[in-house]
Amino acid sequence: MTQLSWEGQQMLLNGEPFRIISGAMHYWRVVPEYWEDRLRKIKAMGCNTVETYIAWNVHEPKEGQFNFKGMADVSRFVALAKEVGLYVIVRPASYICAEWEFGGFPAWLLNEEMELRCNDPRYLSKVEAYYDQLIPELTPHLITNGGPIIAMQIENEYGSYGNDKAYLQASKQMLEERGVDVLLFTSDGPQDDMLQGGMTEGVWATVNFGSRANDAFDKLLEYQPDAPLMCMEFWNGWFDHWHEEHHTRSAQSAAESLDEILARGASVNFYMVHGGTNFGFMNGANHGERFEPTVTSYDYDAAISECGDITPKFHAFRDVIGKYTTLSEEPIPANLPKAAYGAVDVKRSVKLFDTLAAISEEHQSVTPEPMEAYGQAFGFTMYSTTITGPRPESHLKIQDVHDRALVFLDKKFIGVVERWNPTSIPVVIPEGGAALDILVENMGRVNYGPQLIDRKGITHGVRLNGQFQFHWTVRTMPLEDIAQVAFDQASSELTGPQPAFYEAELNIDGEPQDTFLYLDGWKKGVVFINGFNLGRYWEVGPQKSLYVPAPILKSGRNEIVVFELHEQGEALRFEDVPEL
Known part of the structure; x- marks a missing residue:
């Protein structure tokens, strides 16, 4: 044998x-x-x-x-x-x-x-x-x-x-x-x-x-x-x-x-x-x-x-x-060709709050639970509740967020809470109360060491002036089917920095080649090309480009969707060299 x-x-x-x-x-x-x-x-x-x-x-x-x-x-x-x-x-x-x-x-x-x-x-x-x-x-x-x-x-x-x-x-x-x-x-x-x-x-x-x-x-x-x-x-x-x-x-x-x-x-x-x-x-x-x-x-x-x-x-x-064994006499395969397709502009966009219902599944929850409790593995989770007022000079604390949360009061962005920087956010709640929305990103579970058990989302609750907040609407956003984004629901009522989906298209003549996507001026998010999730980008680096393998592209029109968490940057740029 x-x-x-x-x-x-x-x-x-x-x-x-x-x-x-x-x-x-x-x-x-x-x-x-x-x-x-x-x-x-x-x-x-x-x-x-x-x-x-x-x-x-x-x-x-x-x-x-x-x-x-x-x-x-x-x-x-x-x-x-x-x-x-x-x-x-x-x-x-x-x-x-x-x-x-x-x-x-x-x-x-x-x-x-x-x-x-x-x-x-x-x-x-x-x-x-x-x-x-x-x-x-x-x-x-x-x-x-x-x-x-x-x-x-x-x-x-x-x-x-x-x-x-x-x-x-x-x-x-x-x-x-x-x-x-x-x-x-x-x-x-x-x-x-x-x-x-x-x-x-x-x-x-x-x-x-x-x-x-x-x-x-x-x-x-x-x-x-x-x-x-x-x-x-x-x-x-x-x-x-x-x-x-x-x-x-x-x-x-x-x-x-x-x-x-x-x-x-x-x-x-x-x-x-x-x-x-x-x-x-x-x-x-x-x-x-x-x-x-x-x-x-x-x-x-x-x-x-x-x-x-x-x-x-x-x-x-x-x-x-080669010092220790006989090398193959076959020629070393050549590098695959790369293409610089240039810049493409965003054609249309829709803010997250305008398409939230179309891309998420809704759950009612007495307390905010980790995403796994709602059957979600990856992506983003929106936690929403109403806070009664008035509450001047208050402080909002997300107790143990995994991993990065954007906080909105009446759909106005008021701050970021990060797992590695768990600060509280000062808030003023008017007499009539306010809607609180917290968008949490799962940035990847721990893969090594004693912290291996790593549930995502809000893991221990939300406190206002030390008081836990109850009764939440939770919307899970795994973003498995980017075609659900409702670009036709775009409105102009939301102002300031807002998470949003941006659509562009790359037109390719002939056989597609490998390329690298740069998002100059964009802050943080995820890119999809023809429905394929390329992965995350983030202005903090070190990685500045996303690898786009030719097989996910096609001759003719290629649909690009960017889910940006903060604000739109410059035109999307496709180059033939990466920056890691």
């Missing part, structure tokens, strides 16, 4: 010496039309394997409703990797981190009474129901069945989270019971507590790091002396949060660390070799001292850029790999 195995620290494939040289690429961060282009470039760099996480929330966005089509067609992705000539490592664990929304968990888990990532039977039963649908998509592609999948991960960096060995064994058993008979592994940081918490009996342990390879491998050998060495996540770049500088790592520095890994005789998986994009509302967030949402781009300063371009880091890595 063809299978990965080892003798001492020598890895074997079908009994012959083998070294994994792998690159991470997530199929759900790349439009399917570009999967083959990216896979061929990964192979051309010198990789013999591609690695991918599997995001539970991509495949079961609503409980019991499964999706394995389009960007979620993992079976097609794996089959395509085999056609290109790559083996595949799959990381299907229920939790993946990956700077992805909620670490891959579906938001509906937050409505269940259970503990995540432990041996809670209620949690395991949800994972099992998911695996019952997912694993049959993968088992035909196992190397033991003639496919390219050589290994699977049972859990992800668990030693950074917990120490439940029964849970790790249950995770192993769930895969094995569903016919997974390839090599199973864990991956953790190369520290004592992480390895002690993350390793489990009968499962190969690997380590994750960005530098000091020999130190990391020496630590792993203390715990696993008679197995091959592998860096499962070689962090050769990094991701960005809003409000930060764009992260880069020099090609020379990363190549030197790669050389240290390969000189040790170890296997490696580049994290990332091609990052892709956090399309839609699917970016994750970190929470250390404060909440830090991840930007739309997941370029990662990787060897293959967000838009699929070959970078200097690609060539530096290829040169190092």
